[in-house]
Structure formats: C-alpha cells, structure tokens
Amino acid sequence: MTTARTWRWREPSILPGFGLSLGLTLAWLAAIVLIPLTALVLRPWELGVAGVWHTLTEPRVLASLRLSFGASALAALVNAPLGLLVAWVLVRYRFPGRRLLDACIDLPFALPTAVAGIALTAIYAPTGPLGGLFAKVGIKTAYSPIGVFIALLFIGLPFVVRSVQPVLQDLDREVEEAAETLGATNYQRVMQVVLPALMPALLTGSGLAFARAVGEYGSVIFIAGNMPMVSEIAPLLIVIKLEQYDYAGAAAVGLAMLGISFGALLIVNVVQSAIARRGAA
Amino acid sequence: MSKPRMFEAPGIAPLLILIAVTIMAVLIVLPLATVFIEASRHGLEGFRQALTDPDAISAIKLTLIVAAISVPLNAVFGLAAAWAITRFEFKGKTTLLALIDLPFSISPVVSGLVWVLLFGAQGWFGEWLADHNIRIIFTTTGLVLATILVTLPFVARELIPLMQDQGADEEAAAITLGAGGLTTFFAVTLPNVKWALLYGVLLCNARAMGEFGAVSVVSGHIRGVTDTLPLHIEVLYNDYNFVGAFAVATLLAGLGLVTLVIKTALEVRYAGELRATRRR
Numbered sequence: 001m002t003t004a005r006t007w008r009w010r011e012p013s014i015l016p017g018f019g020l021s022l023g024l025t026l027a028w029l030a031a032i033v034l035i036p037l038t039a040l041v042l043r044p045w046e047l048g049v050a051g052v053w054h055t056l057t058e059p060r061v062l063a064s065l066r067l068s069f070g071a072s073a074l075a076a077l078v079n080a081p082l083g084l085l086v087a088w089v090l091v092r093y094r095f096p097g098r099r100l101l102d103a104c105i106d107l108p109f110a111l112p113t114a115v116a117g118i119a120l121t122a123i124y125a126p127t128g129p130l131g132g133l134f135a136k137v138g139i140k141t142a143y144s145p146i147g148v149f150i151a152l153l154f155i156g157l158p159f160v161v162r163s164v165q166p167v168l169q170d171l172d173r174e175v176e177e178a179a180e181t182l183g184a185t186n187y188q189r190v191m192q193v194v195l196p197a198l199m200p201a202l203l204t205g206s207g208l209a210f211a212r213a214v215g216e217y218g219s220v221i222f223i224a225g226n227m228p229m230v231s232e233i234a235p236l237l238i239v240i241k242l243e244q245y246d247y248a249g250a251a252a253v254g255l256a257m258l259g260i261s262f263g264a265l266l267i268v269n270v271v272q273s274a275i276a277r278r279g280a281a
Numbered sequence: 282m283s284k285p286r287m288f289e290a291p292g293i294a295p296l297l298i299l300i301a302v303t304i305m306a307v308l309i310v311l312p313l314a315t316v317f318i319e320a321s322r323h324g325l326e327g328f329r330q331a332l333t334d335p336d337a338i339s340a341i342k343l344t345l346i347v348a349a350i351s352v353p354l355n356a357v358f359g360l361a362a363a364w365a366i367t368r369f370e371f372k373g374k375t376t377l378l379a380l381i382d383l384p385f386s387i388s389p390v391v392s393g394l395v396w397v398l399l400f401g402a403q404g405w406f407g408e409w410l411a412d413h414n415i416r417i418i419f420t421t422t423g424l425v426l427a428t429i430l431v432t433l434p435f436v437a438r439e440l441i442p443l444m445q446d447q448g449a450d451e452e453a454a455a456i457t458l459g460a461g462g463l464t465t466f467f468a469v470t471l472p473n474v475k476w477a478l479l480y481g482v483l484l485c486n487a488r489a490m491g492e493f494g495a496v497s498v499v500s501g502h503i504r505g506v507t508d509t510l511p512l513h514i515e516v517l518y519n520d521y522n523f524v525g526a527f528a529v530a531t532l533l534a535g536l537g538l539v540t541l542v543i544k545t546a547l548e549v550r551y552a553g554e555l556r557a558t559r560r561r
Contacts, residue, residue, distance in 0.1 A: 010371035015452055016462035021365035028358045029380050032430050036395035037383075039405060043398050082304055089301035093294050101302065103545050107309050110537035110544075112491025113389075114511040115530040118518050119312035122319055122527075130307075154308055215388025217494035218511070222518065235390035239498060242394065247403050254391040261386065 044252035055252045060228055061237055065253075067145060068234040069260060072213035075152035076206040082153075083160025083205060084198070090161070091168045105161050108154055113218025120151050121222040143225030148233060151219045156209030163205030164198055171197055200272050207268035214261050316534045320527035331517070331528035339505045340513035341532070346421065347496075347509060348489040351428040356482055359436025364470070367444040368452065378441070384433045392430045393498025396423055419501030424509065427495040432485045439481035440474055442556040447473055476551040480544065487540040491533055 010018070044052045055061060090102050108116065124131040124141040134141045141147055171194065179193045217235045224231045234257050241250035320328065331337060362381060366374060384392065399405050400417040410417060417423050451473070455465040471478075493511040500507040508516060510533055517526035548555065 009373075010369060013369050013449075014456050015368050015449060015465075016456070017364060017466070018369050021361040022369075022371075024361040025358065025365050025377070028354075028361075028433075029377075032426075032433055033380060033383055036399060036430065037387075039398040040391065040395050082308075085297065086301045086304060089298050093298055095298050097302075101305060103541060104305055104309055106541055106544070107313055107537070110487060110541045111313060112493060112511055112533045112537065114493040114514050115316060115491070115533050115537070116312055117493075118514065118523075118526055118530060119315040119319075122315050122523075123311060130311075154312065157304075157308060211386055215391065215494075217388065217390050217497075235388050235494065238388075238390050238394055242397060242401075242498065245403060247398055247401065250394055251398055254388070254394050257388060258391065265386070 040251055040254055040258070043248055044255050046248045047252065051248070052252045055249045056256055060232070061234075061253060063229045064232045064234045064237045065256065065260075067148065067232065068214055068257070071145060071148045071152055071233075072210050072216075075149055075156050075213055076210040079153060079156045079160045079209050080202055080206045083157055084164055084202060086157070087161045087164040087168055091165060105158050108158050113155075113216070114222075116154060116219040117151065117222035120154060120219065121147075124150055124223060142223050143227075143231065145224075145231050147223035147225065148220055148231060151223050152213040152216060155216055155219055156206075156213055159209040159212065160202065160205035163201045163208065167198055167201040168194075199275055203268055203272055203275075207265055211261050211265055214257060214264075313534060313538075316527055316530050319523060320531045322527075323524045327524045328528045328531075331522075331525040332532070334525070336505045336508065336516075337513060337529055340508050340510045340529075343421065343424070343508070344490050344510045347424050347428050348486055350425050351432055351489050352482060352486050354429060355432055355485055356436045356478070358433065359438075359440050359481060360478070362437045363440035363444050363474075364466075366441055368449050381434050381437050381441075384430055387430075389431060389492065389494025390498055393427045393495040395430070396426050396499050418499050419503065419507055421507070423499035424496050424507065427499045428489050428492055431492050431495045432489050435485035435488065436478065436481035439477045439484075439556060443474060443477045443554075444470075446556070473554075476547060476554040477556060480547050480555055483540055483543055483547075487537060490536055 044055075047055060056065075086101075086105070090098060090105075111119075121142055122128050124134070124147055126132060126135045126140070126142070128142070131141050139146065141150060175197075176189055176193055179189045184192070215235060217233070220233055221236060224233060224236075226232050226236060234253060238250045238253050241247075241253065323330075362377075366377065397404060397418055400410060400423070401407055402411070402418075404410075404418075417426070451469050452465050455469050456462075460468070490509075491511060492509075493515075496509055497512055497515070500509070500512055502508060502512060502516065504516065510529060514526050514529050514533070517523075517529060
C-alpha cells in the first residue's frame with residue numbers, strides 16, 4: 001500500500017492494442033448483454049410494484065415457479081449422490097470401457113435440448129419402454145411433474161460429475177493412508193476424510209445443475225405435458241405471456257427467475273465459504 | 282499410479298462400477314439411442330422423406346447461416362476479451378469476467394425474451410423500427426441476436442484461463458524485438474492458443490446450431506422461413522410426425538456426437554495447450 005504512487009486505473013504495458021481490444025469487448029458486451037438485460041430489469045415496473053406483485057402471485061405463475069424451483073432442487077439433490085458415485089467409479093477404478101463412460105458424461109451437454117426432449121418423451125411416455133414399466137405400477141412419468149424431474153436429472157448429472165472428478169483426482173492419497181495407518185475403517189476413511197474434501201466441489205456441481213435446471217426449456221417442455229397449474233414450468237409461462245403480448249408480465253416472470261437463481265447461487269457461495277473457514281480453523 | 286485402495290472388500294468395486302454404468306446407460310445413453318431407433322422406424326425411406334422435405338432443407342440452411350454469423354463474431358469477441366483481460370492490468374476486471382459469464386446463468390427463454398422487449402411490436406424500439414420498416418423479431422436477424430447472446434461466453438472462457446497461464450512474456454519479447462502489434466498477434470499469440478480457440482469455436486458452434494429456447498421465442502415459427510433445425514423438430518413432433526421429427530433429430534444428434542469426439546480427441550492430444558481444467 002504505497003500512498004506515494006498516484007492511483008491509476010491501469011498499469012502501463014509495452015504491449016499494444018489495449019484500447020482496441022477493451023473497446024471491442026465493452027461494445028460487444030453492452031450491445032449483446034447489458035442493454036438487453038437492462039430491458040429485462042426495467043420493463044416489469046411499467047406495471048407498478050403492485051402490478052408486478054399481482055403478476056407473480058397469479059396462481060398459474062406461482063404454480064409454475066414452484067414447479068421449476070422445486071423440481072430443480074430435487075433433481076440437484078438426487079444428482080449429487082449419483083454424480084458422486086459416477087465420478088468415484090471413473091477416478092478410483094480401472095475397468096474396460098472407462099474412457100467411453102467418461103466421454104458419455106458430456107452427452108447431455110452435446111445433445112441439443114430439443115433432441116433430448118423428444119427422446120426422453122419417447123422413453124417415458126406410457127407407450128415407451130420405461131414409461132410403460134412405470135405405468136404398470138401406476139406411476140405416470142411423462143406428462144407429469146415426474147417427467148420434468150427426469151429431464152432435469154438428465155440435464156444436471158454432468159455438472160456434478162465434472163465438478164467432483166478433478167478434485168477427487170487431486171485428492172492426496174497420503175491423507176487417506178494416514179487415516180488408515182491410524183486405524184480408521186473404510187467407512188470412517190470415506191465419511192471423515194474423503195467426503196469432507198469433496199463437499200465444496202459437490203456443492204458447486206449441484207449449484208450449477210440447479211441453476212441450469214431452473215431455466216431449462218427444450219428438454220422439459222415435450223415431456224412435461226404442460227398442464228396449467230400442474231406441469232407448466234416457469235420459462236413456458238414467459239412464452240405464454242409473450243404470445244398474449246404481455247411483455248411486462250413476461251419480463252416480471254423472467255426477472256423473478258433470475259433473482260431467485262442468483263439468490264440460490266449466493267447461498268451456495270456463502271455455505272461454501274463457511275465450509276472453507278471451518279476447514280481452515 | 283498407486284493401486285486403487287478404496288473399498289477393497291471383494292465385490293464392492295464391480296458392484297459400484299455396475300451401478301455407475303447402469304445409471305449412465307439408463308439416464309444418459311438411452312435417450313441418444315432412442316433418437317436413432319425411433320428415426321429408423323420407417324427405414325431409409327422415412328429418413329429420405331424427412332430430410333428432403335423443402336421445410337427441412339430450408340431449416341438446415343437457416344441453421345447454417347445463423348451459426349456462420351454468430352460463431353465468428355463471438356470468436357473475435359473472445360480473442361479481444363482474452364487479449365484485454367490477460368495482457369493488461371486494469372481496474373474492474375472481476376466485473377468484466379462476471380459479465381462475460383452472465384449469459385450462462387440466464388434461461389434460454391429469457392435470452393430470447395430480452396430481444397422481444399427491445400425490438401418486438403411493443404418493445405422499446407418497436408415503434409421506431411416499424412416506422413422505418415425494419416423487422417428484427419420473427420426474422421433471421423432476431424435468430425442471430427438470440428444465438429449470439431446464448432453462445433457469447435464459449436470462446437472467451439476457453440481462451441482467458443489459458444492466456445493467463447501462458448503469460449505475456451513471449452509477446453513482450455516480440456514487441457521489444459521490433460515486431461508490430463498485428464505481427465505479434467498472428468505470429469506469437471494465435472499459434473499459442475490455436476487449439477483452445479478451436480475447442481471454444483467447436484462448443485460455440487454446437488450450441489449455436491442446437492439452441493432451442495432462445496430462438497423459439499424470437500422465431501415466430503414461420504415454416505420454411507424462420508424455423509431452424511431444432512424448431513423444425515418441434516413442428517414435426519407437434520404434428521405427430523414422430524419419425525420425421527426423430528429423423529431430423531439424428532442430424533443434430535450426429536452433430537453433437539461429432540463435436541464430442543473431436544472435443545475428446547483435442548483433450549487427449551493437445552492437453553497441454555488447453556486450459557488446465559480441460560486436461561485429463
């Protein structure tokens with residue numbers, strides 16, 4: 001902290017192109033991200049605060065928000081152990097086909113959402129191979145909130161695996177060996193040494209999966225069946241409001257989704273730094 | 282590498298492997314297989330019919346056009362952003378990085394919605410555009426804008442961590458030795474980041490061609506005019522033309538698979554020249 005040096009907003013450099021590259025970057029960000037998002041932030045208030053509140057508390061909007069956030073949270077919660085198990089198997093065991101399995105993790109990223117959507121619907125519809133099985137025991141998978149949950153499970157799994165995998169890979173084996181030498185059982189070693197070390201990554205992965213799931217559209221709308229009050233997701237409500245030329249209402253729902261998502265990510269960050277502090281103490 | 286030690290009890294490892302493979306097979310691989318199985322229901326003739334339909338051909342063309350405009354623009358943006366952020370020290374970098382990442386945390390539908398809020402009939406600039414007879418929403422321009430927003434971070438995110446790792450020493454040496462800015466960029470920087478650039482462009486392109494939610498909001502679904510491939514799939518599906526929908530879907534699934542194979546090959550072959558988290 002030198003007070004003698006005058007404050008400047010950039011350090012000198014002998015490299016050229018600062019003005020050009022930063023100018024291009026800022027202009028592009030302004031045109032593509034900032035100005036459009038300003039419209040999203042400002043337009044709902046045309047309705048007034050009471051109007052925005054009225055829009056967001058419409059039973060149909062509330063039901064869709066509840067479904068989107070509920071199903072996303074549930075899918076992230078289920079994906080955490082599933083993703084942990086897959087990451088564990090990929091990192092800790094050697095078996096034929098491991099590389100292929102590893103490459104398959106990214107399939108939900110690689111498959112366009114509309115393609116995934118119609119494929120999942122074909123599988124889980126009452127006439128589909130798995131949907132038929134579930135129908136026999138009286139469970140309706142496609143065209144119900146369960147279908148929404150299944151699609152979000154598909155979309156979210158890679159986030160958890162890809163977050164946990166590198167941390168598990170770098171985990172110091174010596175710590176585990178020390179635990180073993182000190183007489184820890186297998187169970188203790190996993191629960192008290194490995195799992196705490198993976199917790200932040202697991203949380204990040206689930207958080208990312210959750211954030212993606214809340215806004216997910218293509219892979220969900222085919223399998224959801226889109227029944228008002230039952231299986232309508234929040235992004236679909238935006239589309240419906242736009243079709244009715246209710247721009248402000250659509251923007252209000254979009255802004256609410258964005259707000260709740262950021263809130264959730266903020267909570268994940270806070271929990272994470274709390275874990276880090278406890279680890280450091 | 283030391284011998285795997287965890288869960289050494291006999292049978293545990295095979296059991297866990299079996300569970301993991303089953304999860305992956307049912308949840309992830311089955312949907313991909315389903316696309317090809319459903320598409321081949323009516324044999325090759327069904328394929329031919331679906332893919333030679335004029336609406337399908339126009340959807341293929343439109344998808345290629347939209348990607349051909351959006352991807353290069355975002356690649357140039359990625360290079361500019363990476364140069365500014367990794368080669369200079371200035372205030373506000375963190376905010377800039379957060380802004381670049383922002384499109385990843387926005388719902389695709391919202392990424393389409395924002396353009397309607399600006400340029401739609403009742404958008405901020407709607408009246409002005411109507412007066413000047415310019416149309417953006419329900420045209421290719423709208424599709425391109427929505428696609429650019431959705432794919433904006435892809436190239437920048439690959440380049441920034443890598444160029445940060447590499448540091449500016451080589452460029453500084455070139456400049457000191459009298460090379461011009463452009464020569465330095467093309468002779469030093471670009472060769473150093475070419476594989477990461479390709480990697481980012483690959484992912485950007487796959488997303489641009491496969492994007493559904495954002496383009497669905499701005500497209501207006503005018504058949505043969507503003508329907509990209511993913512939107513064409515939706516139209517066919519809603520018409521109960523399932524074989525047709527899945528036949529068109531095989532094109533996009535194929536694109537996804539090819540992308541995945543090249544991506545994995547790049548990760549294995551050029552591990553050192555991609556950003557750290559991409560190395561396996």
